[in-house]
Amino acid sequence: TVDGEGRRVFELRARTGRHDFGDRTADTWGFNGAYLGPTLRATRGEQVLVNVHNELDEETTVHWHGMHLPARMDGGPHQMVPAGTSWHPTWTVDQPAATLWYHPHPHGETARHVYRGLAGMFIVDDPETSVAQLPNRYGVDDVPVIVQDKRFSRNGNLNENTPMFSGVGLLGDTIVVNGATAPYLDVTTERVRLRVLNASNARVFDFGFPDDREFALVGTDGGLLDKPYRMKRVMLSPGERAEIVVDVRPGERTVLRSFPPDLGADTWSERFNGGEDTFDVLQLRAADRLEERPELPSRLVDTPRLDPGEAAETRRFTLSGTRINGDAMDMDRIDVTVTKGTTEVWEVTSREALQHNFHIHDVQFQVIDVDGAAPPPHLSGWKDTVFLRPNTTFRLIARFADHADPEMPYMYHCHILFHEDEGMMGQFVVV
Numbered sequence: 311t312v313d314g315e316g317r318r319v320f321e322l323r324a325r326t327g328r329h330d331f332g333d334r335t336a337d338t339w340g341f342n343g344a345y346l347g348p349t350l351r352a353t354r355g356e357q358v359l360v361n362v363h364n365e366l367d368e369e370t371t372v373h374w375h376g377m378h379l380p381a382r383m384d385g386g387p388h389q390m391v392p393a394g395t396s397w398h399p400t401w402t403v404d405q406p407a408a409t410l411w412y413h414p415h416p417h418g419e420t421a422r423h424v425y426r427g428l429a430g431m432f433i434v435d436d437p438e439t440s441v442a443q444l445p446n447r448y449g450v451d452d453v454p455v456i457v458q459d460k461r462f463s464r465n466g467n468l469n470e471n472t473p474m475f476s477g478v479g480l481l482g483d484t485i486v487v488n489g490a491t492a493p494y495l496d497v498t499t500e501r502v503r504l505r506v507l508n509a510s511n512a513r514v515f516d517f518g519f520p521d522d523r524e525f526a527l528v529g530t531d532g533g534l535l536d537k538p539y540r541m542k543r544v545m546l547s548p549g550e551r552a553e554i555v556v557d558v559r560p561g562e563r564t565v566l567r568s569f570p571p572d573l574g575a576d577t578w579s580e581r582f583n584g585g586e587d588t589f590d591v592l593q594l595r596a597a598d599r600l601e602e603r604p605e606l607p608s609r610l611v612d613t614p615r616l617d618p619g620e621a622a623e624t625r626r627f628t629l630s631g632t633r634i635n636g637d638a639m640d641m642d643r644i645d646v647t648v649t650k651g652t653t654e655v656w657e658v659t660s661r662e663a664l665q666h667n668f669h670i671h672d673v674q675f676q677v678i679d680v681d682g683a684a685p686p687p688h689l690s691g692w693k694d695t696v697f698l699r700p701n702t703t704f705r706l707i708a709r710f711a712d713h714a715d716p717e718m719p720y721m722y723h724c725h726i727l728f729h730e731d732e733g734m735m736g737q738f739v740v741v
């Protein structure tokens with residue numbers, strides 16, 4: 311709905327419930343319903359207002375992951391919403407068309423809140439950077455695919471204990487897509503666009519198909535790519551998104567599968583942190599007659615590359631243990647001060663045998679290079695989260711524009727939620 315002031319208004323009520331996963335029912339949390347939340351959707355240039363009502367018995371927050379917005383609206387750990395109260399963030403959407411998401415961010419408690427089911431997708435449309443020839447009928451040939459891994463206890467409820475030997479916190483053995491176990495999608499068109507979000511706490515997925523068919527990667531975290539890339543696999547660590555377009559044949563059954571991801575870690579870590587696991591994620595059931603769809607265009611959107619030569623600062627971030635540059639997150643310490651309107655290069659390296667990733671609030675960045683090499687297709691567009699293989703240096707570049715607030719920080723952190731909760735997070739202000 312749109313209010314009298316022309317704002318697009320959303321209502322989100324965080325509450326407890328009991329959710330039917332398909333083969334079992336469990337106590338869960340959700341926005342508006344028992345598990346996950348509605349897909350929010352707004353167009354560039356629109357002002358949005360979200361009325362966030364916390365109907366839980368404890369405080370939480372709602373963070374708009376990937377959104378460019380003022381720090382006070384960001385929903386990080388400084389915007390706690392006490393139990394029984396409401397919060398009313400509002401901002402003007404100003405970024406390219408993209409698949410973003412929202413989830414809680416209470417300091418030290420994010421893993422538990424997300425695991426219980428608080429998360430949803432936020433789709434940004436933009437006449438300039440949406441491509442009309444891409445499948446775009448929501449729920450028909452343009453489908454959100456929120457992938458999570460869960461463990462269930464014998465009583466059917468979510469098991470919130472960290473598996474033995476896991477260095478990354480909660481790792482599940484059961485895949486849940488949009489809140490359903492053993493999920494399938496009835497496909498009625500010859501091409502389908504899947505907006506895949508890894509909303510897991512810790513698991514890294516390497517998506518592909520059993521017959522190794524190629525699909526088109528058309529978008530990543532912050533928007534569409536310059537062109538469709540034919541791929542057989544795409545890897546997503548927690549928080550990352552990929553928009554893929556898959557061709558199906560009439561009557562066929564296939565499955566989006568996650569193959570063992572190359573975590574780049576030692577054998578022990580690979581074994582206990584998900585590096586050897588295969589999962590069927592989403593079955594695609596194609597109808598006997600499929601509606602025709604246009605071929606994908608050869609070009610998508612033109613995105614100028616940010617120029618490292620124009621960077622005002624180069625900063626280094628080293629992740630090790632659950633620390634960044636040796637420090638654990640301190641709500642009262644500002645780690646980085648960025649000047650509004652400048653471009654910065656952030657060099658990020660993980661010095662550990664197990665997986666980490668790196669997420670920056672407020673901005674979408676570009677990957678300049680990975681150990682000096684040009685970024686592969688899935689890292690060639692706008693990103694807000696990247697998977698870090700151990701001892702690999704990523705050079706990221708971002709422009710910190712529009713919003714300044716010397717008092718209110720944004721976060722950067724590892725999006726493996728257990729690590730984030732343990733303090734693998736820092737704060738930056740834009741002044």
Ligand code: C2O
Nearest residue numbers: 373375549669721
């Ligand atoms: Cu998706 Cu700071 O988070």
Ligand code: CU
Nearest residue numbers: 374375376671
């Ligand atoms: Cu975020």
Ligand code: CU
Nearest residue numbers: 666724726729
């Ligand atoms: Cu980590």
